[in-house]
Amino acid sequence: RKTTSVLTEEMKGSEHRILAQGITGSRESITETFRKDISSVLMGTHSFWEGVDVVGEALSCVVIARLPFAVFTDPIIEARCEQIERKGGNAFLDFSVPNAVIRFRQGFGRLIRHRSDRGIVIIADRRLITKRYGSWFYGSLPLQCLTYGSEPELLQAIQPFLR
Structure with missing residues (x-):
């Protein structure tokens, strides 16, 4: 919510519309709006990591607010983590991080689907750094990433791309 609020405030007056799951609409409604409005920015939860395919100009900016770690209270995840711990492993490093990295790559891969596609991904989770x-x-991505320490720095860096 904070990321949505900051981006909405900073982008006031621009042609870019922020679409945020649970804030500006349901998954289905904002996906449909996103496909039609090429100047929109989509912010969603884990449900957007799979099964949403938006190609071409309609998808040029993806904001990942949090790294896609599984919910530890999910009974299946909890059982798997307990099994790893019983065998002397570290459930977080041996299971949670590798699975989150796979989901992260999948989410990142939503952006570039065809050779002609281009875009930016903004990752707002400070745990990345x-x-x-x-x-x-970082190592799971097929290209170099740039890191910005503050929202103003980031917004200044992406302005030329968003025009």
């Missing part, structure tokens, strides 16, 4: 496992996420 503050936690040692952040390098696993």
Whole structure:
């Protein structure tokens, strides 16, 4: 919600419309709006990581607010983590991080579907730069990433692309 609020405020007066799941509409309604409005920016939860295919100009900017870690209270995830711990492993590093990295790549891959596609992905989760496992996420991507320390720096850097 904070990321949505910051982006909405910073982009006031621009032609870009922020679409955020649970804030500006349901998954279905904002997906449909997103496909039709090429100047929109889509912010969604894990339900957008799979099964949503938007091609061409309609998809040029994706904001990932949080790294896609599984919910530990899910009974299946909980059982798998317990099994790893019983065998002397580290459930977080041996299971949670690798699975989140796979989902991260899938989410990142939503952007470029064809050779002519182009776009930017904004990752707002500071854990990517503050936690040692952040390098696993960076290392999973097929291209170089740029890091910006503040919202004003980021917004200044992406303005030429968004025009």
